[in-house]
Amino acid sequence: MPLIRIRDLTRHYVMGSETVHALRGVSLDIEKGEYLAIMGPSGSGKSTLMNLLGCLDTPNSGTYELNGTNVADMDDNALAEVRNREIGFVFQSFNLLARSDSLHNVELPLVYAGVSMEERLERARQALANVGLAERMHHRPNELSGGQRQRVAVARALVNNPSIVLADEPTGNLDSRTGEEILGLFEQLSRRGNTIIVVTHEEHVAQHARRIIRIRDGLIAADEIKPRPRSAVVPIAPIA
Amino acid sequence: MKPRIPLGTELREALGMAFHAIGAHKLRSALTLLGILIGVFSIILVATAIQALQRNIEREMAQLGSHTFQIQRFPAIHVEDDDETIDQYLRRKRFYLDTARQLEQRATLARHVGVVAEVDRGEAASDYGKTPPTVSLRGMSAPAFETRSLVVEEGRALAESDEEASRPVAVLGADLAKKLFPFGSALGQTILFKGMRFSVVGVLQPKGSLFGSSQDSFIAVPITWVLRRYGRETPLSIQVQAPSQEAFPDVMEQTRGVLRQLRKTPPGAPDDFEIVSNDSLITQFRTITLAVRAGAGIISSIALVAAGIGIMNIMLVSVTERTREIGIRRAIGAKKRNIMTQFVLEAVVLSEIGGLLGVVLGIAVGNVVPILLKVPAVLPWDWALIGLGVCSLVGVVFGTYPAWKAANLDPIESLRYE
Ligand SMILES: Nc1ncnc2c1ncn2[C@@H]1O[C@H](COP(=O)(O)OP(=O)(O)OP(=O)(O)O)[C@@H](O)[C@H]1O
Ligand SMILES: [Mg+2]
Numbered sequence: 318m319p320l321i322r323i324r325d326l327t328r329h330y331v332m333g334s335e336t337v338h339a340l341r342g343v344s345l346d347i348e349k350g351e352y353l354a355i356m357g358p359s360g361s362g363k364s365t366l367m368n369l370l371g372c373l374d375t376p377n378s379g380t381y382e383l384n385g386t387n388v389a390d391m392d393d394n395a396l397a398e399v400r401n402r403e404i405g406f407v408f409q410s411f412n413l414l415a416r417s418d419s420l421h422n423v424e425l426p427l428v429y430a431g432v433s434m435e436e437r438l439e440r441a442r443q444a445l446a447n448v449g450l451a452e453r454m455h456h457r458p459n460e461l462s463g464g465q466r467q468r469v470a471v472a473r474a475l476v477n478n479p480s481i482v483l484a485d486e487p488t489g490n491l492d493s494r495t496g497e498e499i500l501g502l503f504e505q506l507s508r509r510g511n512t513i514i515v516v517t518h519e520e521h522v523a524q525h526a527r528r529i530i531r532i533r534d535g536l537i538a539a540d541e542i543k544p545r546p547r548s549a550v551v552p553i554a555p556i557a
Numbered sequence: 558m559k560p561r562i563p564l565g566t567e568l569r570e571a572l573g574m575a576f577h578a579i580g581a582h583k584l585r586s587a588l589t590l591l592g593i594l595i596g597v598f599s600i601i602l603v604a605t606a607i608q609a610l611q612r613n614i615e616r617e618m619a620q621l622g623s624h625t626f627q628i629q630r631f632p633a634i635h636v637e638d639d640d641e642t643i644d645q646y647l648r649r650k651r652f653y654l655d656t657a658r659q660l661e662q663r664a665t666l667a668r669h670v671g672v673v674a675e676v677d678r679g680e681a682a683s684d685y686g687k688t689p690p691t692v693s694l695r696g697m698s699a700p701a702f703e704t705r706s707l708v709v710e711e712g713r714a715l716a717e718s719d720e721e722a723s724r725p726v727a728v729l730g731a732d733l734a735k736k737l738f739p740f741g742s743a744l745g746q747t748i749l750f751k752g753m754r755f756s757v758v759g760v761l762q763p764k765g766s767l768f769g770s771s772q773d774s775f776i777a778v779p780i781t782w783v784l785r786r787y788g789r790e791t792p793l794s795i796q797v798q799a800p801s802q803e804a805f806p807d808v809m810e811q812t813r814g815v816l817r818q819l820r821k822t823p824p825g826a827p828d829d830f831e832i833v834s835n836d837s838l839i840t841q842f843r844t845i846t847l848a849v850r851a852g853a854g855i856i857s858s859i860a861l862v863a864a865g866i867g868i869m870n871i872m873l874v875s876v877t878e879r880t881r882e883i884g885i886r887r888a889i890g891a892k893k894r895n896i897m898t899q900f901v902l903e904a905v906v907l908s909e910i911g912g913l914l915g916v917v918l919g920i921a922v923g924n925v926v927p928i929l930l931k932v933p934a935v936l937p938w939d940w941a942l943i944g945l946g947v948c949s950l951v952g953v954v955f956g957t958y959p960a961w962k963a964a965n966l967d968p969i970e971s972l973r974y975e
Contacts, residue, residue, distance in 0.1 A: 368969055373888055373968050373969045374969045394893075394894075397887070397893075398892075400889065401889065401891075402890070408888075412884070412885045413885070414885055414886075416581060416882075417577075425886070425889055426889045426890055428566060428570045429890040429895060430562075430890065431562035431563055431566060433563075434566070434569075473889065
């Protein structure tokens with residue numbers, strides 16, 4: 318049984334008289350532990366697919382089974398729990414709390430997971446250190462550079478040890494060295510059996526994955542499996 | 558296997574964010590909680606003032622001995638001051654010493670029946686000193702020392718024999734004794750009051766002051782002497798002391814019956830006299846202040862409802878402004894319930910800040926009354942707690958709809974909100 322099984326997933330947006338078809342029927346199986354890259358031109362529906370996979374959005378038609386459970390059958394609380402415990406989401410637009418510092422932003426998923434204060438702070442600090450931001454714990458998003466914000470978003474996604482990491486252009490704002498470090502973190506997680514799904518425009522980022530899916534106009538255009546992915550440099554600090 | 562968020566963790570997060578949000582919009586929050594502040598302030602102010610007045614009455618009643626009531630022509634507190642009712646009181650028969658004597662004989666359940674007549678006010682003098690003309694002359698029967706709970710410090714109280722012989726002897730209040738005889742004992746000395754001479758046989762223990770004037774500045778002389786000098790029409794008050802608190806109602810009933818007989822009150826007619834006890838005074842005071850308290854209650858309620866609507870409005874604005882924040886929280890695992898808690902708590906915090914300020918200000922301003930009355934400051938903590946409770950309620954009631962709106966926002970829509 319695949320970890321993720323989607324069938325004929327569609328998602329369209331009605332804009333007045335016009336309908337935008339973001340996904341036109343996507344079917345896909347993803348096994349546990351896979352490292353997958355999603356590529357495609359701008360506007361092809363990558364983020365839309367990620368939102369569906371992350372249990373944030375609901376499709377107009379088609380089915381999505383996560384771990385054998387039909388997501389459509391889950392109630393709001395169950396979905397919240399899945400988002401909190403199973404999925405680490407790195408948003409394309411970071412989505413950090415503007416009024417909170419990095420530490421609190423990273424700590425937040427643990428708050429909703431009911432983790433004790435000391436453990437929360439401990440784990441949030443470690444997650445920030447893992448992305449090289451130990452010195453920026455008490456900066457707010459508007460006091461950070463774009464790349465630093467992106468790394469806070471990555472730290473927040475990884476802090477809860479999610480079994481599935483969904484990263485929408487996680488290295489888009491990073492120089493190649495920092496980007497490689499983030500990818501190294503993903504690789505480490507992947508080696509430990511976690512499932513990684515990364516959206517990217519950059520061919521060299523996709524090369525880290527073992528499988529590349531290309532999307533065009535809301536449809537899967539190609540699905541390649543590579544025998545040997547490129548390895549990333551060792552991360553700054555090992556994951557705790 | 559559904560680990561729930563410990564309440565403390567959730568509350569701490571929600572409270573932290575509430576203070577954060579309120580702090581981020583100080584002026585807006587201040588204006589919103591002003592309404593709450595006014596509502597709570599007015600009720601606490603009134604409660605404080607009334608409690609101070611009540612303290613004052615209680616202290617005044619401490620003049621009476623334990624389980625003692627007083628019989629008089631006029632009610633102790635009356636609000637109707639139209640001529641007709643006052644006339645009605647004035648037409649009531651007076652009390653005479655004889656009434657008290659007969660009452661003493663017939664009210665068998667009573668322990669003491671005392672008679673007091675405040676007859677005059679003026680200057681008192683001795684060989685050593687002189688007072689301002691504020692000293693009162695009081696005719697007292699011997700048992701009145703018990704019923705008025707006056708305790709002799711030095712010498713003796715007035716005795717039956719003084720009364721029978723209507724001797725010009727006097728017992729002095731503590732203050733007066735000190736003023737007239739600053740250097741030594743007053744006993745055996747002579748004092749002068751409006752040309753009358755008394756020899757001092759006793760000095761009383763101090764009782765403190767009431768309404769800012771000393772309660773110890775009087776001369777007590779035999780009631781018979783006073784009546785002879787000032788005439789038997791002199792108004793008297795009679796105090797009756799019961800042997801115990803349990804016997805109090807029976808003594809009161811018996812006294813009432815005896816008095817009606819003595820005054821030939823027709824059966825079925827209301828009493829043509831007033832019985833004043835500590836309890837009846839407090840009850841009466843409560844009835845009179847009920848209107849004031851009800852008025853303050855209504856004003857407060859209106860203010861609080863208006864303030865509640867203000868809170869709701871500001872919370873709705875806040876929810877809209879923070880749509881994105883809500884989306885983020887939902888995306889990383891907050892349940893609807895968590896969002897609900899956060900926003901309701903924010904409304905409660907807002908309301909409680911106003912409430913606390915209102916309580917503090919209300920108590921502070923209300924305590925002007927006890928300062929004027931020279932009674933100790935009062936702290937109506939029961940009202941304060943009720944006030945704060947109501948504030949929480951206002952926060953919950955008016956915060957629930959905005960919070961519900963926040964909790965039911967679509968996560969993905971909220972994330973896209975600019
Ligand atoms: N909320 C929305 N309302 C209307 N149209 C939308 C909405 N979200 C996405 N779309 C449309 O759906 C299409 C797919 O959008 P999507 O964000 O998935 O693209 P993408 O592949 O992530 O692009 P990019 O690489 O630029 O991030 C686009 O044409 C976009 O305009
Ligand atoms: Mg996108």
